[in-house]
Amino acid sequence: MPAKYVIHTKPVAHRFEPITRSGIIAWEEGCLKCPVCVKRQCVYGVYDHRHLDARQMIDSIDNQCMNCLRCVQSCPKELIHKSLNPEYKAIGDAHWTPDIISRLWYQAETGKIPVSGAGYNGPFSGPGFDSMWTDMSEIVRPTRDGIHGREYISTAVDLGRTPRHLLFTRQGDLEGHTPNVLGIPMPILMRLPGFGSISNETVLGWNLAARRLGTLMAVPLELINSGQVEFSRWSIPVITSHESDPGRGLQGAPMVEIPWGEEWKDYRDELTSVEASPLICDKIVLEKGAEEKVLRAVDGGASMIHLEGSMGGRFVDDHSRYIKDGIRSIHLRLVEEGVRDEITLLASGGIAMAEQVAKSVICGADAVFVDFAILIALECRMCRRCTEGLSCPVEIKDAAASWVAERVVNLLGAWHNQLLEVMGAMGIRDARRLRGESGRAMFFEELDRETFSSMGEIQEGCELE
């Protein structure tokens, strides 16, 4: 068995004070000057180490408070209050919620899995991935000695077409070409987010992280040629124009991405004929008719497809459909046609949590791309100011590459641990076996239908509350 894949993480401080959910409001007026002030009794010493960050005007008492409410409850004049922070609610959007963003910040800073304390107080079910529950019935096993204990759980996956069988010559040698497959240690690839106040230094940091993690980072071809050559082995050049000569400037990248379409056929053929040609990943936008496109691509000899959803985790043209449904229906269709194993299915679009990686794989993806998550790891607030030409509040483009790399390694290290937890709890020891393993999940819509459809249709206007 190969050595265990372990991602070593270490805490990496933030460069800016994070925006926290709540803040302290402490009045000074009316203070009784008690001999022992409740502020002195804070076990975390929050008031003693108080300072004000002048760049952001963020007071450290807001960020360091652990919400024990001791000072709030014991001030005899009730001069201390805890209030919700309006700036917190304002970050992100409906998909990249403040809670998701702050949990990503936490993971990038600590490299640890965020825990919510005893019990689960989230919603029972929700839209998108939240309407999918994974089967944790084997949860007793990995906890026996932890996810890094005796049990061997492999998160590695293969990219590229795996042959159905091998042919050997009489002499026992392999006949024909050795199949071109690429192994990555976990079902996570990285790609450039759609916006962000980034610089070459940031991309360099992401490349460093990809190299350290042993995974790949998708970047536009132009970027590889401008000084990132040493990382080409960990890069997926993304080609968007016919202009470039096929195969030129790839610098030994193991895989390239091109859009799928008739007009790319010649380019594609030329690319496959160059020596040591890279794996080709065809990008298909997740929209109406994507299913048929995928089937045609498989017919046309594609070995890898990248299904690109919207940054909000949905179909690009239909806000009411989620990528999980897109992946699932395409996967099932490929199974039906008997060609599922001839193709590697990669998915992207709004992947924001480790559980969504596992759920995407259960729905039928071989691996996923993460994009905005690796930007949020760098403290991005998803404010989109950069798209309006305004300054970035956290000055991401000035961050050093080494800091960028460490934050991303921490984030994906925490995600990898969560994958191990989930897989262990599901009794799955190999990520390749998790693909399409929908027996390990329950889908709310289906359960709802199975259980209640015999009771008749719900009439409009009399839904159960």
Next chain:
Amino acid sequence: MTGEYRPTVALFYCQNIPQSSEDHRRVLEKKYGQSMRLFPIPCSGRLEPIHLLRALEEFAEAAYVVTCPEGACRYLEGNRRAMKRVQRTQDIISSIGLEKERVGIIIESSEAPEPLGQLAERLLERALKLAPSPVLKGAMTTKEHPSP
């Protein structure tokens, strides 16, 4: 210094004043760039003298606070406290020889509250009357952040 003199104003404002949403703030930022630094605060009572002082110390020629109308504070007496704190800050800065006018408070009227944009315009003009701040002369305008 000639006509090019562009003072930087730090503007702290209560989020209950008209046209003070994030979108409005961005419009103003685009219009004024670095010369108008806008800090929304949940309640003007949240502001302490230290906020104003740090702003004067680090980057601003003048620092102003805008509060909601008297009697309209969501936290009951936040704006009254803010008034006292601004006074205290004025005392502090005049004791070290700075003009009191570098710090100010604007209390919105309940009948005709002024939108944030108008206020910003008016306060920038007010700041123009001040001489360049002696505090900022030698100060670094962009502080290095602690490297990770």
